[in-house]
Amino acid sequence: MVHGILGSAADWKFGAEQFVKMLPDKVFVHCSERNGATLTLDGVDVMAQRLVAEVLEIIKLLPKLQKISFVAHSVGGLVARYAIGMLYQQPDGDSEHTGGTIGGLEAINFITVATPHLGSRGNNQVPFLFGFSAIEKVAGYVIHWIFRRTGRHLFLTDYDEGKPPLLKRMVDDNSEYRFLSALRAFKRRVAYSNVGYDHIVGWRTSCIRRISELPKWEDSLNEKYPHVVYEEYCDAREPDETALEEVQSSEFSDKIEEELVTGLSRVSWEKVDVSFHSSKLRFAAHSVIQVKEQYMHVEGADVIQHMIDHFIL
Numbered sequence: 001m002v003h004g005i006l007g008s009a010a011d012w013k014f015g016a017e018q019f020v021k022m023l024p025d026k027v028f029v030h031c032s033e034r035n036g037a038t039l040t041l042d043g044v045d046v047m048a049q050r051l052v053a054e055v056l057e058i059i060k061l062l063p064k065l066q067k068i069s070f071v072a073h074s075v076g077g078l079v080a081r082y083a084i085g086m087l088y089q090q091p092d093g094d095s096e097h098t099g100g101t102i103g104g105l106e107a108i109n110f111i112t113v114a115t116p117h118l119g120s121r122g123n124n125q126v127p128f129l130f131g132f133s134a135i136e137k138v139a140g141y142v143i144h145w146i147f148r149r150t151g152r153h154l155f156l157t158d159y160d161e162g163k164p165p166l167l168k169r170m171v172d173d174n175s176e177y178r179f180l181s182a183l184r185a186f187k188r189r190v191a192y193s194n195v196g197y198d199h200i201v202g203w204r205t206s207c208i209r210r211i212s213e214l215p216k217w218e219d220s221l222n223e224k225y226p227h228v229v230y231e232e233y234c235d236a237r238e239p240d241e242t243a244l245e246e247v248q249s250s251e252f253s254d255k256i257e258e259e260l261v262t263g264l265s266r267v268s269w270e271k272v273d274v275s276f277h278s279s280k281l282r283f284a285a286h287s288v289i290q291v292k293e294q295y296m297h298v299e300g301a302d303v304i305q306h307m308i309d310h311f312i313l
Contacts, residue, residue, distance in 0.1 A: 114200070
């Protein structure tokens with residue numbers, strides 16, 4: 001389990017306890033400890049390197065482990081996506097990059113919770129900037145002062161050594177790491193998203209959808225998961241070259257965002273949309289969906305329950 005920016009292993013304490021309680025003797029749960037507090041400002045790739053070392057140590061300590069899953073919150077989802085690219089091992093003699101393992105283990109669940117998969121640049125991807133393009137543009141220039149290298153990765157303003165932004169590199173296989181093959185190796189990929197009131201990570205970026213693809217949702221009628229308001233299974237789809245050309249020729253579209261959506265849609269996703277609009281703590285939705293603080297954010301417990309009930313062992 002991987003926490004988000006300026007977080008700690010304690011952020012997943014409630015979630016980890018629920019997994020152990022509901023799945024006794026079936027799971028070993030480890031909350032990542034290597035990227036706490038200000039270490040989360042060092043960049044997605046640097047955090048991923050630390051996470052990889054941590055995962056490999058756990059695997060070495062527990063030689064009977066056969067399978068691996070990731071549950072990651074916020075920026076932690078990007079860190080986990082980079083890490084699995086580093087941990088991916090291609091099957092012998094497989095030139096198509098299908099199958100494969102993560103750290104030598106069978107890859108099962110890859111779950112992100114309010115993760116900015118499309119970055120945080122513009123188009124109301126960071127709701128507390130109020131959707132004003134001028135403010136969003138300024139934020140892109142100054143974010144590195146606050147969130148340092150991680151901020152540049154999130155706002156897609158990093159062009160290290162002339163390379164494309166890191167998030168763009170993470171939607172495909174390249175000569176260094178096989179990011180897409182690593183994602184494809186998992187039996188399932190799940191994106192939990194707040195449909196509103198998440199002032200840190202917008203709905204589109206966390207659910208990997210275009211504006212036109214956002215579903216209409218209504219109040220949940222499910223007593224067991226009262227805050228889950230929409231569920232959708234999205235099949236993998238190859239890029240529509242015609243649509244890509246139209247985006248690239250349009251001066252109004254965010255081309256990188258479209259490339260990120262297109263790239264990540266090459267694998268299937270389960271999308272679970274969550275709403276705390278009737279909660280007294282709705283403005284803290286980014287933390288409630290994770291149950292960051294057990295007593296303060298307990299309303300999000302049904303989301304954790306949903307996660308566990310659908311977890312593949």
